[in-house]
Amino acid sequence: MRPAIDPELSALLEGMPLVAEITADLLPQLRALSAVPAEAVLAGREIRRREVEIAGTDGVPVPMTVLAPVDGRAGAPCVYWLHGGGRVMGDRFSQLDIPLEWLDELGAVVVTIDYRLAPEAPGSTAVEDCYQGLLWIVEHAGELGIDADRIVVAGASAGGGLAAGITLLARDRGTPVIAAQLLICPMLDDSGSTVSSHQYAGEPGVWTRETNTFAWRAVGALDAYVAPARHDDLSRLPASLS
Numbered sequence: 001m002r003p004a005i006d007p008e009l010s011a012l013l014e015g016m017p018l019v020a021e022i023t024a025d026l027l028p029q030l031r032a033l034s035a036v037p038a039e040a041v042l043a044g045r046e047i048r049r050r051e052v053e054i055a056g057t058d059g060v061p062v063p064m065t066v067l068a069p070v071d072g073r074a075g076a077p078c079v080y081w082l083h084g085g086g087r088v089m090g091d092r093f094s095q096l097d098i099p100l101e102w103l104d105e106l107g108a109v110v111v112t113i114d115y116r117l118a119p120e121a122p123g124s125t126a127v128e129d130c131y132q133g134l135l136w137i138v139e140h141a142g143e144l145g146i147d148a149d150r151i152v153v154a155g156a157s158a159g160g161g162l163a164a165g166i167t168l169l170a171r172d173r174g175t176p177v178i179a180a181q182l183l184i185c186p187m188l189d190d191s192g193s194t195v196s197s198h199q200y201a202g203e204p205g206v207w208t209r210e211t212n213t214f215a216w217r218a219v220g221a222l223d224a225y226v227a228p229a230r231h232d233d234l235s236r237l238p239a240s241l242s
Helices: 007-013 027-034 038-042 097-106 125-139 158-173 195-199 209-219
Strands: 047-055 061-069 076-082 109-113 146-156 180-184 239-241
Touching (some): 047 125, 097 146, 109 125, 125 146, 125 158, 146 158, 158 180, 195 209
Parallel strands (some): 076 109, 076 146
Antiparallel strands (some): 047 061, 061 109
């Protein structure tokens, strides 16, 4: 049986497109619906904004946005934000209201990346894009006004899984140091073996078992960095918050 949904969440769901399963035909429409204009997210905020491009491991340019308080000081903490969307939709401005709260309250510099999406860019492409973005942040810490020892990687859903993936990569490749990882309902496990994955099946919802299966199949070519729940060594990792 499914657990009951909080009435406040039920009201939220009324304005969301609920589907039993995302399909290849439906994906372009959902991508269009989920797109969030940067201006809408940043409206009314006094923020310094910088647009940059980094090179993926295959040389393809990957956009990133740097957002900083107008009165920011050197040595600020940094939140590296990885957006959600099942690795098949969303962009670097998705769910950006979450890390912007930390910019407001803590003076953190927020960096967000448009990692490439599946199925057009499958396998390890997204996690490698995100890792290259992390290396860029560390390399440019001085000009960004951040403390390279105070970088937190954070993300929701797909972004949470990617945050966990690049944290494992950083450990196994020996660079760079990550202060903490914040994983919000992270997309970690492709096995489909959990109780909840069976509870949310067979009828429309925000993210059903069938949609989850579609997303993981779109990613394909899975390893323990793409699907971190497969990793059997979780030692020597920074603190994980959720």
